[in-house]
Amino acid sequence: MQNNIIITGAAQRLGLHCALTLQHAGFQVTATYRSEKPGLQQLKDAGVHCIQLDITEPNALADFIDSIKQQLGSLRGLIHNASDWKKDLPLSDCDNARAALAADAAVYDAMQAVHAKAPYLLNRAFTPLLQAHDGVTDIIHLTDFVASVGSSKHMAYAASKAALENLTYSFARALAPKVKVNAIAPALLLFNDHDDACYRAKTLQKSLLQVEPGAAELSNTVMYLLNSRYITGKVIDLDGGRHLNLP
Numbered sequence: 001m002q003n004n005i006i007i008t009g010a011a012q013r014l015g016l017h018c019a020l021t022l023q024h025a026g027f028q029v030t031a032t033y034r035s036e037k038p039g040l041q042q043l044k045d046a047g048v049h050c051i052q053l054d055i056t057e058p059n060a061l062a063d064f065i066d067s068i069k070q071q072l073g074s075l076r077g078l079i080h081n082a083s084d085w086k087k088d089l090p091l092s093d094c095d096n097a098r099a100a101l102a103a104d105a106a107v108y109d110a111m112q113a114v115h116a117k118a119p120y121l122l123n124r125a126f127t128p129l130l131q132a133h134d135g136v137t138d139i140i141h142l143t144d145f146v147a148s149v150g151s152s153k154h155m156a157y158a159a160s161k162a163a164l165e166n167l168t169y170s171f172a173r174a175l176a177p178k179v180k181v182n183a184i185a186p187a188l189l190l191f192n193d194h195d196d197a198c199y200r201a202k203t204l205q206k207s208l209l210q211v212e213p214g215a216a217e218l219s220n221t222v223m224y225l226l227n228s229r230y231i232t233g234k235v236i237d238l239d240g241g242r243h244l245n246l247p
């Protein structure tokens with residue numbers, strides 16, 4: 001039986017770990033990536049099918065969907081991991097309102113495009129493949145803790161992750177009982193190499209457990225959802241108790 005899983009943005013970090021975990025668990029993983037990363041070789045060595053794709057580029061997305069529909073008869077899972085963690089721009093003090101608006105709109109549109117529009121389009125395009133699989137199937141959205149509480153420095157990012165969270169509920173309702181649709185909402189899982197000691201200390205303090213759990217925390221949760229027969233329309237919080245770390 002075919003056990004095809006697609007994961008987007010999987011050439012590095014959490015997506016890379018998840019793609020390798022799934023491949024080693026016996027799934028046949030197709031990983032999309034936007035730009036070449038060292039992790040690509042690990043994916044290829046493990047037998048993962050790697051496809052270059054900017055999910056916000058309409059023509060490339062259409063070609064990708066056509067190609068997958070020609071190659072795969074069914075899909076066991078679709079994991080929306082691709083993401084850009086863009087900060088909001090500093091408030092503009094220039095008199096040129098038009099330029100400031102254009103700059104802010106570019107950030108907002110980019111966040112909606114990668115985190116909400118692309119998952120919406122891919123879910124709808126691949127619904128027939130998910131329904132063709134022999135057995136229950138899964139869609140998993142990677143959202144974020146800040147989707148539920150907002151962010152003072154990543155407003156557009158948080159709003160787009162909130163949109164993706166809401167799409168979780170809509171697709172869960174629309175695609176049941178064949179397809180389970182869930183979200184995973186992490187707070188800190190994995191620092192970036194450029195994060196300095198001060199940022200790391202401040203961020204660790206935000207959760208009750210005060211640890212950086214690493215990529216396995218996400219991969220384990222993905223496997224848990226794939227193995228569940230009775231979870232859909234849920235947001236699984238991976239936040240170390242941050243939601244309770246109140247002043």
Ligand SMILES: NC(=O)C1=CN([C@@H]2O[C@H](COP(=O)(O)OP(=O)(O)OC[C@H]3O[C@@H](n4cnc5c(N)ncnc54)[C@H](OP(=O)(O)O)[C@@H]3O)[C@@H](O)[C@H]2O)C=CC1
Pocket residue numbers: 008009010011012013014015033034035036037053054055056080081082083084085114142143144145185186187188189190191
């Ligand atoms: N790391 C953490 O602690 C947390 C992560 N998350 C979420 O978990 C997921 C994985 O996180 P993480 O591994 O840190 O993410 P990264 O930012 O390290 O990687 C995301 C990947 O998505 C790719 N990507 C970005 N834009 C596009 C696009 N338009 N088309 C295709 N691919 C794209 C990037 O490609 P490129 O390299 O070319 O830019 C990158 O490889 C994300 O959804 C993130 O929002 C949420 C909370 C905390």
Ligand SMILES: Nc1nc2c(c(=O)[nH]1)N=C([C@H](O)[C@@H](O)CO)CN2
Pocket residue numbers: 082083084085144186187188189190191192203
């Ligand atoms: N695409 C990404 N999204 C997020 C990242 C990241 O590195 N890439 N990192 C975070 C932070 O870890 C945050 O949760 C804690 O400061 C959020 N989203």
